[in-house]
Amino acid sequence: MLNELVRILREGRRFVITTHKHPDGDGLGAMFALGRSLRIAGKEAVLLSEEPLTPPFDRMRGAETVLQNYTPNGEPVTLILLDCADFDRPGKVVESFKGDAEVVNIDHHFTNTFFGRYNWVEPECSSTGELIYRLLQHAGFPIDREIAENLFIAIQSDTGSFRYENATAAAFSTAAALVGTYGVRPSRCARLILDEYPCARLYLLRSALGTLETHLRGKIAMVTVSLDMYREAHASTSDSDTFVDYPRFLSGVEIGVLVRQTAEDAYKFSLRSNDFADVAALAKQFGGGGHKRAAGFDAQGRLADIKLLFLGAAAEMLEAHAA
């Protein structure tokens, strides 16, 4: 597949690259890196994202080149989806391509549906960024400092700065190459994406920590952020992006849960597991998905009802494991 992709990159003239909605450091880092490398190699590369980028991602180098829509003019184009488990993940921006374009699917989610004409899916790989590094290396396509930095950000953010289960030997050696060969500064990347935030985030964190609750004899810990809290702290949704780690890291916890209110009766559940629980399977029961150790779902209704259903399903999963 890698050789096939190299051929496509070499022969293609016009590429449209996109990633999933609510993009993260991995999808965007991979997209900026691939887009810039193709452009330096003399190709046309259009980068698409359904919504304008929000902080901290709008600070990434390459963010200024992202478009919100693009209408193919009939000329042949290769559409590359990065970090997308299925074809719908990017949202409306890919609708106009249906049936038309040669679709390339590069991803590391094990739930990937192999929706492309060409599918390079490596669930064992730390991140889509690491795949793009391998692809560019293999193809002999250009990598400069900016590309290397975006690839590093992709790996760093998807591995929780090299401390989640996907912090593999390959992730570390790729990072070593990006730092050693291209002069990437990990502290600069961390500060760009993970480690710089407005006071509002700390105000929000303070109120969120006040909602900490534990269930199922401490196996599940949960933190909730309401619309009121966002409002009072003058914070945005992305300010709570990493809050799920607070309940997750408590001693004895297997599943950490962050509940974010998104509208009057709408909630987004983010799930993380520490040792054994397959939270992708758990999220799937509620129409969501993700990785074994990191997944999520959206739910409508009264929060108390949703929580009850969720805790029931989680209890079943934990009991099945204990048995």
Place this chain on the structure above:
Amino acid sequence: MLNELVRILREGRRFVITTHKHPDGDGLGAMFALGRSLRIAGKEAVLLSEEPLTPPFDRMRGAETVLQNYTPNGEPVTLILLDCADFDRPGKVVESFKGDAEVVNIDHHFTNTFFGRYNWVEPECSSTGELIYRLLQHAGFPIDREIAENLFIAIQSDTGSFRYENATAAAFSTAAALVGTYGVRPSRCARLILDEYPCARLYLLRSALGTLETHLRGKIAMVTVSLDMYREAHASTSDSDTFVDYPRFLSGVEIGVLVRQTAEDAYKFSLRSNDFADVAALAKQFGGGGHKRAAGFDAQGRLADIKLLFLGAAAEMLEAHAA
């Protein structure tokens, strides 16, 4: 120097290894790794620490072998100080060795005083753990999974999980080797040292965040933890170990400060800088020390007075840089 040390390890029979007071993951990881490797190689290795280890460090493999005191019986012994900038850092445990033992000094602090008979000091190195890895590799001394895990913990904890300035290419490639060759699991190590804590820590964090203050037009941010807060949260000092990152990571901040009350009129200041400020120099003005980006000092008196003095010195440093 490396060859000299290899000779000392090979020829020596009896080693006493220690690290600084209030030990951290780096000093301890390096100590456990070196001690175990020497023992497997058939040597005698005594591990010393002035105080019994506290959580999370008492969970590290090898923690059970640490002694609080050891009286040399006159036979020749090699005393190895790890991660110690000067000979006093380990505290009373090394007093009985003064003048007697062959002292080996392995460290990565640029303030190191070269107090040993043999001094291997590499300020460019991420951690003392990375130095021990190089030493064991170079000497052909044994490295098993437990040793590799402790070396990984050393590097991981001293680099803030690979995101501080000392996350070098060598740190990443050492990590790649430890994970790839010896089967270290980064997520397990992170959870052992960085990412597992009691509820008390989150209660403490919540009250600490309530004290957030910024100074010098947002260039300095400070968080204070009082004895009352520790008491109310049922938390221990080590629960606040990473709190300095909260003020540090605020947008626009150059110096993040954590103030911990240690007694009625006694305070410990921890300083972190993001871009340019030399906090080791700043700490030195108050009798402390450390690295350029991470330093600290102890102070006695009324907190308001100490803060005023500190902010004055910090303002001078920041203004000198702006000029």
